[in-house]
Amino acid sequence: MFFFFVGSQSMNVPSALFIALRRIFEAFGLLLSAVTLACAASAQGQEDAVPMGWVSGAGPNGTFGSAEAACHAQWQLYQGNHPSSRFIGAKARGDDRTIADCVWTQFQYLCPEPGQLGGINNCGTVFPSNVSLRCPRDYISSPDGLCRLRAARERPCDPCDEGGKPNPKTANPVVISTGAKTLEAVDYATADGLFRIERQYRSYQFGSPVQQNVLPRSVPRGLHGSWNFEFSREIQLGIFAGTPSAPNATVVILLPDGTGHAFVLQSNGTWAEEPGGAFSTSSGNVKLEFLGALPADLASIPNAPSFWRLTDKDDSVWMLETRNGLNGGPYVFGWPTSMTTRAGYSQTFTYAGDSSLASLTDSFGRTANFEWAKFVITTHTPTPTGTGTTCDSGKDDQLTGRYDA
Structure with a gap:
């Protein structure tokens, strides 16, 4: 079974059944809270004049320039200090481009360690929530994940009349x-x-x-x-x-x-x-x-x-x-x-x-x-032998690679 929620760590010591059940219900409660907060932020954003951008209803506060940036902030809040957690990205949700589901490693790498007491319940896993695009009144959400001022429909003129171009x-x-x-x-x-x-x-x-x-x-x-x-x-x-x-x-x-x-x-x-x-x-x-x-x-x-x-x-x-x-x-x-x-x-x-x-x-x-390069390298800096080359896509946490000669 697969759950998305934020803010609940996995059970530490499942010593009794009722403790396990209680924490499962707590997890569901946090799931509902995260979803409610995210939906409320999306609805309220349509009325606010400012700010605009991507928000995480489950935290942290603030707006972000992209769904990925908002999800990364959410991951840092809940799992950023965990040495075995890895951030993956943001995934668009079906037909609604104003909501994206955050994605990071669902269970920690190499957890549990061999012989670790409590098994997977001691891994400290936190499941991700979603982020939403907040656009103020008179703005619209565009396919590239931005808020843009609503403008009049563009009408091409063919031929154009200099006396009144549409x-x-x-x-x-x-x-x-x-x-x-x-x-x-x-x-x-x-x-x-x-x-x-x-x-x-x-x-x-x-x-x-x-x-x-x-x-x-x-x-x-x-x-x-x-x-x-x-x-x-x-x-x-x-x-x-x-x-x-x-x-x-x-x-x-x-x-x-x-x-x-x-x-x-x-x-x-x-x-x-x-x-x-x-x-x-x-x-x-x-x-x-x-x-x-x-x-x-x-x-x-x-x-x-x-x-x-x-x-x-x-x-x-x-x-x-x-x-x-x-x-x-x-x-x-x-x-x-x-x-x-x-x-x-x-x-x-x-x-x-x-x-x-x-x-x-x-x-x-x-x-x-036509032949297509499936990946984009934006910078390539020649360096002396043994020091390596770094390539960066220009987008935070999306592409950072290092090749050591």
Whole structure:
């Protein structure tokens, strides 16, 4: 059996059954207290003007810049002085990105020692609780785990009317309504300009969440540091429930420039752009279709691969397929398998077993292959022989390694 709670050490001397039972109930009491405190902090945070950030209802006090930092502080409070306890990190909780479960070693390493009296009951194990994101009024929780000021919906202008731009930008460029910084970079392009490797950057991605904060589930998977390939399109499935005639289903399409579209299933089987004014962009000139017949139980769609057709404002058609994770799970993320322009030019995409992009091939036979470094080294300092090299990710307690020559 598996319990999460904070503040209760394991039993020291289980000399009598009633003592054991009493401490078990105490543990459950602390479990309820930790959960209650965490939930209260989350609810109260929506009303507070300040502070904002990640909080641990089970302690310590204060706000933190990330879920991991809050969980690390919680671990330090309860297990930081234990020589055999190891902090692991923070794990997002299902469909609610405003709550993360803290993770550290559940039982102490090499405990009990051989011959130790009391066995595992003397290990001093403390089970972790959770942390929650506190955002004050007029702020929203974003997929990257931050609180951001709610801004007006961004609407692209095509063509732009200098007399009244709906989404003005500075020359740098910075989107004035949200403060998002945007950049573009072309790494490779053929002479005809059709086959190219281009990247787009956006500091503030996707805007407000939809469907009870479920979507977007995360920033799109791909390049490091808010960069995306120009040909990247990611579909994310939210909550799917009901029937085709009485549906409750929403998906989002995340675009490489850091914007996105939300679509809601209608009772006639079509997908309409999310009518609210909270999501990042809504142009009315994109179309999403589910390929195949909708099942009688919509909740079954994330249980298997699904196929989608996206038609963009240029009439290019993108075919997308959802995939599950490396360790299984639901099929709630998907990426393009092909793209065809109105003129007939096409590109096809293949993926490795872990769903990372493997190759891009166009209708002229031109191919780009991709190899991914699964870990990021941010610094590498050459040192004299025998003194070693230290690499640090720049994030506290996430990556610190030392190699001794």
